[in-house]
């Protein structure tokens with residue numbers, strides 16, 4: 238073992254930006270640490286309704302929410318609360334109020350069907366749900382399968398309107414007798430769901446320390462607009478959901494720390510987005526690649542609307558260099574006038590591991606960036622497992638204090654993802670250059686990314702397998718100009734069965750959120766390629782004509 242160690246140390250990359258101290262602050266304390274310096278600055282605004290709170294009011298509501306969850310709903314530290322909320326200002330009240338009360342939050346996409354929400358909330362044993370009026374019936378239905386359920390919170394409602402439901406307004410107005418706990422920074426505070434490299438979505442256990450470390454890592458002057466200075470009052474416009482790790486920690490918490498005005502849309506429409514560009518004059522846009530494509534190609538986006546914008550942050554799925562350049566051409570800006578920044582992350586790493594510096598050489602455009610402080614990387618050969626040198630592609634491995642504690646109730650998946658030396662196996666294929674800029678070129682994992690959203694092939698495959706006529710199935714991501722990828726099903730039917738493409742598509746559509754629908758269609762095959770262990774070789778589909786549609 239001593240002989241191989243030096244070999245392993247070769248091609249082990251450390252961040253060029255040093256280390257950050259991992260403290261003992263809780264996430265909410267860290268995020269709102271400087272709030273007293275700018276209490277009357279606008280904090281979060283709903284870009285659709287205009288509803289807005291300043292920092293002082295936000296802090297007050299968070300404290301009152303924590304007291305209500307603990308004192309009125311009787312939720313105890315460590316218990317889980319599920320949020321089914323779009324990007325609205327009250328999202329911040331609920332999530333930080335819950336964390337202040339020592340609760341563990343899990344969030345679901347409001348577009349989910351009740352089956353999807355139930356699966357997630359039952360898996361981590363949710364005791365209370367907070368949602369908006371539209372989804373109260375879904376919350377009530379889901380709550381029937383939850384043990385020792387303590388109550389539903391109606392964000393935007395009053396107590397007396399629906400019996401048995403707690404209106405958030407009433408909760409915040411009343412005084413509650415609560416003894417808030419001392420929260421330990423090593424405690425888990427967030428369980429987002431991710432399918433990781435394989436299988437169904439799993440709960441990702443993130444501690445205060447994981448999330449705070451990551452916020453400290455990205456608050457490194459080189460990666461920041463004002464070299465680390467806060468309180469400049471910039472306006473940011475953001476669409477990525479707060480119920481995904483990019484939207485929550487990478488965007489929301491990061492910009493709250495800086496005292497920025499966060500304008501967000503609960504639901505993206507081109508008209509609302511353009512209205513926000515004109516009305517709020519944001520300096521920074523946080524996007525996923527499909528939104529960048531919209532900005533670069535949609536006829537209704539005029540260059541005048543982007544006059545206030547000086548930087549755009551893009552992440553969560555692959556971005557092409559040509560799309561970044563197309564965008565600059567469309568808005569007639571130079572790379573100095575609008576900085577195109579890219580970040581790479583995973584739910585399992587809180588999320589940021591790589592980021593482009595605020596100022597970086599133009600020839601590196603398309604790179605996912607450099608390692609943030611306290612983060613190490615290796616790129617390993619897919620065949621030999623050895624660590625590779627510059628410009629050699631292999632699987633990207635990452636290590637740092639932002640890496641999750643593990644998957645919830647799933648030691649096996651944890652062991653498959655984080656090895657004994659603490660390396661997170663990303664399932665992404667990439668390389669680095671001599672200046673330690675990284676590039677993603679492919680993926681070994683099964684995950685499909687539709688407009689930055691995770692889609693687990695296994696989840697769709699198991700629904701298709703429910704048809705008694707289906708003998709075998711594989712779901713694969715197919716390239717799509719706008720969404721990046723869309724799911725397509727390859728199906729083997731039992732002899733003489735006549736199940737149609739439409740029947741398969743409709744059944745998936747009934748059970749899963751829209752972005753998981755089979756937009757890539759269905760193809761019928763004679764056999765699904767599987768390896769010796771019986772695992773579907775998802776990767777083969779993209780490569781070979783032999784799997785082409787035979788229907």
Ligand code: 4UV
Nearest residue numbers: 483487552553554555580581582583584588589605677
């Ligand atoms: O688990 P997840 O859904 O997590 C994310 C998190 C994304 C980011 C990106 C930039 C940030 O600054 C930030 O705060 C959060 O998407 O999916 C993880 C997988 O998404 C792909 C890759 O396959 C990951 O394993 N992915 C994420 N970012 C990029 C990407 C990227 N920049 N380029 C290519 N693929």
